[in-house]
Amino acid sequence: MSPDRAHAPDRPVLLRGGTVVTVDAARRVLPDTDVLVRGTRIAAVGPRLPVPPDAEVVDARGGIVMPGxxxxxxxxxxxxxxxxxxxxxxxxxxxxxxxxxxxxxxxxxxxxxxxxxxxxxxxxxxxxxxxxxxxxxxxxxxxxxxxxxxxxxxxxxxxxxxxxxxxxxxxxxxxxxxxxxxxxxxxxxxxxxxxxxxxxxxxxxxxxxxxxxxxxxxxxxxxxxxxxxxxxxxxxxxxxxxxxxxxxxxxxxxxxxxxxxxxxxxxxxxxxxxxxxxxxxxxxxxxxxxxxxxxxxxxxxxxxxxxxxxxxxxxxxxxxxxxxxxxxxxxxxxxxxxxxxxxxxxxxxxxxxxxxARALGRDGEFGSVEVGRAADLVVLKHDLAFPLLHPHGHIVFQAQRDHVHTVLVGGRVAKREHRLVGVDLQAARRAVERTVEHLRRSIGEAAWQEGVDLPV
Ligand SMILES: [Zn+2]
Incomplete structure (x- = not known):
């Protein structure tokens, strides 16, 4: 799926008041800044943006907004x-x-x-x-x-x-x-x-x-x-x-x-x-x-x-x-x-x-929080993730996957308030269990057990 082919979501999304780690050319960090998403793209980045009447508003205060x-x-x-x-x-x-x-x-x-x-x-x-x-x-x-x-x-x-x-x-x-x-x-x-x-x-x-x-x-x-x-x-x-x-x-x-x-x-x-x-x-x-x-x-x-x-x-x-x-x-x-x-x-x-994005030939299309880029965005927010004193360092050494509060892909909300949207995790779990059963049965229990420290 390319950024242009992503499905346009129905509603604008406003990420409100986060610390925006832009990853732009100057690697700017913008405190207390809003990010507005319209369609598949980032429409505006700035302080206290007007809220479109039909927007989904994500409270990013105290958190980090970064590129996916x-x-x-x-x-x-x-x-x-x-x-x-x-x-x-x-x-x-x-x-x-x-x-x-x-x-x-x-x-x-x-x-x-x-x-x-x-x-x-x-x-x-x-x-x-x-x-x-x-x-x-x-x-x-x-x-x-x-x-x-x-x-x-x-x-x-x-x-x-x-x-x-x-x-x-x-x-x-x-x-x-x-x-x-x-x-x-x-x-x-x-x-x-x-x-x-x-x-x-x-x-x-x-x-x-x-x-x-x-x-x-x-x-x-x-x-x-x-x-x-x-x-x-x-x-x-x-x-x-x-x-x-x-x-x-x-x-x-x-x-x-x-x-x-x-x-x-x-x-x-x-x-x-x-x-x-x-x-x-x-x-x-x-x-x-x-x-x-x-x-x-x-x-x-x-x-x-x-x-x-x-x-x-x-x-x-x-x-x-x-x-x-x-x-x-x-x-x-x-x-x-x-x-x-x-x-x-x-x-x-x-x-x-x-x-x-650069490795995939798409630098300038996604991978940074800038107006016009594809809206692949992540909000990191967690009750224990404070104080936020060095945002880049915070991402590298403090953040963990359970800090991922919101995820947008091409403007669509894929994770909201720490919960995935439109994903059947239980079905995935059952399928993986069947695969593990199949492998254990096919390999044989002794070889399966031995496999964690395979003699070669
Ligand atoms: Zn490999």
Whole structure:
């Protein structure tokens, strides 16, 4: 769904008297300010705006009004096994999902995971998510993924992938082309992308999949810089063969050479940092320092709730913490003390909002609270969230998902007074329970129990 195609809501919405964290070019913070939404867009931002007679008024006093957050890489289907892999390494993850059990997911299981994860995202103020959907073994699985995403009032990009076959095979199949044509006519990177990894094989077997993406006019999102899995050779191949664009998202990009970062910077690509993931799975160090050195734009992501959280507050905290820990350790190694942190809270809030819009080619359309932008907005408000002295810092280190009071997506109220609107959470719960039962039965109880610490 693009901002322009969002359904216009019936009534204007006035967010009254909040502290507005604009994430505009100057990263202004506007205390005691109203935000008026008309149709799908922000119509006015200012103090004490006149209240349109038919407006829904949200009392944002004492709270923060910020842009909806954008997650540029989350495997929504895996939320069906939330938390199961908390102690995994990347190797254990690959063995469990890629080699042994990922193929057990039926279309209804993809639907269940996607539905729960999509609901969870909107509830946590994440209004746009790139569903890095690499469990699409058949087009029936893909139909199920799309059905789930379309039933939840957020913006979801289906990034189509399939870990069970090489990208050059599935992306060129008639079934895939037919699916893409039927569901995603036109080429809107905010609706449809291709998701696959480049192994670095000099034969470049992924070329055919890149050509399909180019034909369809959609970007490719790719895990890159994953230690021991895909590294510099893949980045070089993408660039040498002319497939690197400004919309190419390099997920993790955590263990590449300077030359690879120079290539990414030169082609205008962006990196998606999943700090919780990089810190515990072993792809490499979250590349925030690298982004500063090379001037590569950043967005944030949560990767998978099979291990980690499903909200970008956690991503912001992990990102800021990782960067500062690294800088302190580097200084200590020189016998020095850091007296001013390099990475600031306002930068991380920008990455979690506008950075995602930029990665999707839509900076200027959403991701900031400015007149004319799509009305993807979040009100953070909670009885315990005071005093509010440093709004950017408050978002990064104080806010939690239960502070998300109101969520608007394209001007429509998706969450009101801490309650989701138009979502059947109980149905999602029952579907996920059926998926877990199916997996336990298929895998066998002993192997299921052993899976949390898979021997490899
Ligand atoms: Zn991933």
């Amino acid at each position: 957050m954008v997650d540029t890489h989350r495997h929504l289907w895996q939320t069906a096994v939330r938390g199961y892999g908390a102690d995994w390494t990347l190797t254990q993850y690959f063995v469990w999902f890629y080699q042994r059990y990922g193929a057990l997911f039926r279309p209804e299981d993809i639907h269940a995971g996607n539905l729960l994860a999509a609901i969870e995202a909107v509830d946590a103020g994440v209004t746009t998510v790139v569903d890095w959907s690499h469990g699409l073994r058949t087009t029936e699985h893909a139909e199920a993924a799309v059905d789930a995403l379309r039933s939840v009032p957020g913006r979801f990009v289906l990034a189509y992938g399939n870990i069970h076959r090489p990208p050059g095979v599935w992306a060129t199949s008639p079934g895939f082309r037919d699916f893409a044509r039927r569901h995603f006519p036109g080429s809107d990177p905010l609706r449809f992308q291709l998701a696959f990894d480049v192994t670095g094989d000099p034969v470049f077997p992924e070329r055919a999949a890149f050509e399909v993406a180019r034909d369809l006019g959609v970007p490719v999102t790719t895990h890159a810089g994953v230690w021991g899995v895909n590294g510099d050779a893949g980045v070089r191949l993408i660039h040498e063969h002319g497939f690197a664009t400004e919309l190419t998202v390099y997920v993790h990009a955590a263990s590449l050479s300077d030359e690879s970062y120079r290539l990414i910077a030169g082609s205008g690509g962006t990196i998606s940092i999943s700090a919780e993931s990089e810190q515990s799975a072993g792809q490499g160090y979250p590349p925030t320092r690298v982004s500063r050195t090379h001037g590569i734009p950043v967005s944030l992501s949560m990767d998978t709730s099979a291990w980690w959280s499903g909200d970008l507050f956690s991503a912001m905290r992990a990102t800021l913490g990782a960067d500062r820990a690294h800088e302190h350790l580097r200084a200590h190694a020189r016998g020095e003390t850091i007296t001013r942190n390099a990475l600031r809270a306002d930068q991380v809030v920008e990455w979690a909002t506008r950075g995602g």
